[in-house]
Amino acid sequence: MVGTDNPVLAVLCGEKHPPDMEPIEQLATVRYTRAEGLADALRGADVLFVYDFLSTAVPDAWPAADRLRWLHIASAGVDPVMFPALRDSDVVLTNSRGVFDESIAEYVLAVVLAFAKDLPRSIRLQDERTWLHRETERISGRSALVVGTGPIGRAIARLLRAAGLRVSGAGRTARADDPDFGTVHASSQLTRHLPDADFVVAVAPLTEQTKGMFDAETFAAMKQGARLINVGRGELVVTEDLVEALRAGQLAGAALDVFETEPLPQSSPLWTMENVLVSAHMSGDFVGWRNALVAVFVDNFLRWREGRPLRNVVDKRLGYVPSNG
Amino acid sequence: MVGTDNPVLAVLCGEKHPPDMEPIEQLATVRYTRAEGLADALRGADVLFVYDFLSTAVPDAWPAADRLRWLHIASAGVDPVMFPALRDSDVVLTNSRGVFDESIAEYVLAVVLAFAKDLPRSIRLQDERTWLHRETERISGRSALVVGTGPIGRAIARLLRAAGLRVSGAGRTARADDPDFGTVHASSQLTRHLPDADFVVAVAPLTEQTKGMFDAETFAAMKQGARLINVGRGELVVTEDLVEALRAGQLAGAALDVFETEPLPQSSPLWTMENVLVSAHMSGDFVGWRNALVAVFVDNFLRWREGRPLRNVVDKRLGYVPSNG
Missing domain, CATH: 3.40.50.720 (NAD(P)-binding Rossmann-like Domain)
Incomplete structure (x- = not known):
């Protein structure tokens, strides 16, 4: 998997944009969007970064994903994006395993x-x-x-x-x-x-x-x-x-x-x-977790750009990243 | 230190008597008392077991302790019994080190x-x-x-x-x-x-x-x-x-x-x-702690009866049991 010269990255945000995205903004056209703009942002996008990891907006916007090759979700659980059209597609799915x-x-x-x-x-x-x-x-x-x-x-x-x-x-x-x-x-x-x-x-x-x-x-x-x-x-x-x-x-x-x-x-x-x-779905959310989440994505994005293997590739039949052992 | 044939044991109780005292009741005359009866119980007693370890009654009753040789307190801290008359006496002081x-x-x-x-x-x-x-x-x-x-x-x-x-x-x-x-x-x-x-x-x-x-x-x-x-x-x-x-x-x-x-x-x-x-002075008080406290005293009482060295002897100048190392 090798990235394009000027890839388009759609970022599905909640109330806030992800921090620490400067390294990526220099390498890609980044489209930050809320749920309502996701379909537009997906049109022509190579990569989708689901930063608002509890959003259920991806399946509805999916038909607009006309050239998507990779979806990264900022969580360990990938269930919000495990809908059939993604599962059956060639789009690679990665998660944020390890942060929490x-x-x-x-x-x-x-x-x-x-x-x-x-x-x-x-x-x-x-x-x-x-x-x-x-x-x-x-x-x-x-x-x-x-x-x-x-x-x-x-x-x-x-x-x-x-x-x-x-x-x-x-x-x-x-x-x-x-x-x-x-x-x-x-x-x-x-x-x-x-x-x-x-x-x-x-x-x-x-x-x-x-x-x-x-x-x-x-x-x-x-x-x-x-x-x-x-x-x-x-x-x-x-x-x-x-x-x-x-x-x-x-x-x-x-x-x-x-x-x-x-x-x-x-x-x-x-x-x-x-x-x-x-408690309010916060057990893993230590001070600094958002930066740590973005760091996992940035690391993977650099890998993708350079054609190196991605980390945390989800087995879409299983619904999680299989262990090495 | 060797026990007498029919030693007298005074036990300072709070609301409840200590559990598991049967082995000692066969070896000694046991006088259970609340604070108000402590002086009477101490008269002629060889041993005092301060089971109500937060009681401040011991100093007042102390003049009645006419033949006391050993005082055991059912706690790790011995400060409630570190009054000068005890400190200056020959009475051996032991505590319940280890339970908590x-x-x-x-x-x-x-x-x-x-x-x-x-x-x-x-x-x-x-x-x-x-x-x-x-x-x-x-x-x-x-x-x-x-x-x-x-x-x-x-x-x-x-x-x-x-x-x-x-x-x-x-x-x-x-x-x-x-x-x-x-x-x-x-x-x-x-x-x-x-x-x-x-x-x-x-x-x-x-x-x-x-x-x-x-x-x-x-x-x-x-x-x-x-x-x-x-x-x-x-x-x-x-x-x-x-x-x-x-x-x-x-x-x-x-x-x-x-x-x-x-x-x-x-x-x-x-x-x-x-x-x-x-919290209500309970950090060490696990389910079963009272039995564990009495077990420490019973073990020491058997040692005392048999003339073996007592465990957990407090250095009365220091105010605690010195470490081995």
């Missing part, structure tokens, strides 16, 4: 510890000026099952193990002696391994296979009193079933950074459940 | 991560059903200075380092190549090393030397935007100075599990400061 690994791992450890040490209740008691001693949980020796064995799942596994938890993984293929997970169970046999886990972390890519995988049946198979942490995609979880499992006491808690509908609707029962931690 | 190390370390990591990931605000936003994306901090590479190099400080250092922080310690004697801390600075030169630390953890024993060591001068020497975590004793910190440093923005936050007055008075400004995390 360590920050999401820190978020997961943060909520594991927040549950164990009952921090949400401490904060609510503090707001009522109430001094109430409680006994809290250890995390050392507790078990975590990380569902999703991509680089984010791996970073989570490493950090949770470093903090003293027993960790295993669930992925497409079962295997032993994984450097990060130790044991990886087959996701197809997930319910067999759920009863062992005190914390279940959902970080699988959203695909036809994983959509709704955390449903009533899954929750029934979990250890009573276990907690679910979702840092993947809201659609991995059947929210109604989760609410029911929490209300019934089958699950002791859930930390949810992603939701079937975002922003989470005002009417959602999740807001007021004391054993639920809601 | 790992649980307090987990609490410290929990609040480090809660600050970095802005969890208190997420919880308060959730209570208002408000979806608000923010960028948050990484902990990897941030620096922590642990003031106090006893076993709890060591466990904190190990866990923070495992989670990716850079760690150093401050203790009585400066040294390099410490197995847990790497570098240990001399506490006497603390202000020199404070500017490097994003998180300062107070876990020193409360002694005449450490009382009020975290005062206006200390806070002024800290990095602007640093955070203080106090899991030692409230009296290590001059609360007024801390409130002022937080209000001035010199410190970005404080997590306080211990206070000059406990329970924290309703009138304290700390309750309503959004950058302060208040």
Whole structure:
């Protein structure tokens, strides 16, 4: 894949333009656009940079993409652009794998510890000026099952193990002696391994296979009193079933950074459940993340211009970047 | 030290008796008492087990201790019993060193991560059903200075380092190549090393030397935007100075599990400061801690009965159990 002399780059922006684009503006005609202008921007464009990575505008504008060769999305999950016309096209798809690994791992450890040490209740008691001693949980020796064995799942596994938890993984293929997970169970046999886990972390890519995988049946198979942490995609979880499992006491808690509908609707029962931690799809978004995202794209753009292999090429049949190993 | 045939053990209890005392009740006459009966219980007693470890009743009852040889306190800090008459006596003092190390370390990591990931605000936003994306901090590479190099400080250092922080310690004697801390600075030169630390953890024993060591001068020497975590004793910190440093923005936050007055008075400004995390002197109190505390005493009691050396003997001049190394 070799770039043209004066390529046209369309950039789908949200409220803000991406930072640090100067190196690219010297090498390409850059068309910054919001969703409503995307079709116009795509006409004649060689490359599309989906900076507004939660936008659902790409499928509608797709018929205008008359010479597109490469689409890069500023996120790890590529589900917003996995529509059939792109999947069946020759357009290469790359993502921003790697940027969020360590920050999401820190978020997961943060909520594991927040549950164990009952921090949400401490904060609510503090707001009522109430001094109430409680006994809290250890995390050392507790078990975590990380569902999703991509680089984010791996970073989570490493950090949770470093903090003293027993960790295993669930992925497409079962295997032993994984450097990060130790044991990886087959996701197809997930319910067999759920009863062992005190914390279940959902970080699988959203695909036809994983959509709704955390449903009533899954929750029934979990250890009573276990907690679910979702840092993947809201659609991995059947929210109604989760609410029911929490209300019934089958699950002791859930930390949810992603939701079937975002922003989470005002009417959602999740807001007021004391054993639920809601955050605004931000688990990976450390100070500097936007610069880091653009740096991944700039690096890939220079590769594309020079005809070198792109990084983070998504296998469009799988819906994610396959691991090397 | 060899026990008598039918020793008398006084046990100072709070609201509850200690659990798991059956092995001792077979070997000694056990007098369980609340504070008001302590003097009577001490008369003729060989051993005092201060199970209500925050009680201040021991000095007043002390004149009744006519044959006491050993006092064990069910805590790591021995400051409630470091009154002159005990210090100058031949009574051996032991503590419950070791029980709280790992649980307090987990609490410290929990609040480090809660600050970095802005969890208190997420919880308060959730209570208002408000979806608000923010960028948050990484902990990897941030620096922590642990003031106090006893076993709890060591466990904190190990866990923070495992989670990716850079760690150093401050203790009585400066040294390099410490197995847990790497570098240990001399506490006497603390202000020199404070500017490097994003998180300062107070876990020193409360002694005449450490009382009020975290005062206006200390806070002024800290990095602007640093955070203080106090899991030692409230009296290590001059609360007024801390409130002022937080209000001035010199410190970005404080997590306080211990206070000059406990329970924290309703009138304290700390309750309503959004950058302060208040908890009820519970950082070490994991589910099962009371049993673990009694197990330490039972082990020591059997040693005492058999004339073997006691564990966790406090150096009464120092005010803590000196390290082996």
